[in-house]
Amino acid sequence: MKKILLTMCLVILISASGVAQEKLTWHTDMEKAFDIATNENKKLFLFFTGSDWCGWCIKLQNEVFKTPDFEKWANDNVVLVELDFPRRTPQDETIKAQNRQLQGMFQVRGYPTVYIVNPEKNAEGRKNLKSLGKTGFVRGGAQKWLAVANNIIKGK
Template identity: 70%
Template sequence: MKKILFILLFTVFTSINGIAQGLTWHTNMDEAFDIAAKEEKPLMLFFTGSDWCGWCIKLQNEVFKTADFKKWAKDNVVLVELDYPKRTPQAQELKTQNYELQRMFNVRGYPTVFFANPQNMAEGKKNLNSLGSTGFVRGGAEKWLAVANNIIKK
């Protein structure tokens, strides 16, 4: 009886823990690129100032932390967070990667979300084909997801 109770509690805890963990936001672009290419999904690149940008925090709270977004993201995209914090320290390699991507996509404000298809080229080179971009959209997850779907379904 104790074994059955232990297995039941373990199963419940594991399920709750899996739900609480939510989504994987990659910070290494090479890893995210490879995953997206393998899964044949577009990348969702979230350019954010996580510790200072009010609209970025609002987008996270009203959209990215919702159950609707989590389900949609798992089914449709590979998530990449490209952060430009003011107070949170970052490794130099991460800063360099993020600023190169910011220049590449010509990001001028935060939050900006770009969707791009990964493409492996000859000689091991990688290419990102931009599908479009958005930022904060008023109306919560439903409205934001409608915009995102229009971009990735083109």
């Protein structure tokens, strides 16, 4: 009985540690995300969403962003930034202003929109976001969506 219980506990611990390794961090502070991406030599993944009202945004999250395949891909390739435009959920005014500024800069007209950008600093320390490409909802699940994202990163 003790061996069975011990084995079950080990299985649970191993499973939990595997899940913990793949968890995603969605940043809302662009400055912080920029610095992390620069330090880790990763791209920035800008997700423009209406989290509490946009059906396609919710569908994209459920069908792609909440999958183990996406989690692994994201942890290996990008720093995630959620730029949210909620209707009912309260939002800090600083974040609202930042999101509106980026929405205008990238001329986002619909949701969901995902831009993958290369964060760059020039000699004077000025920051730039070089767009590599954009996408939105892609039918076919995580694998089809990731194929599009990989093409953007590779410049295809």
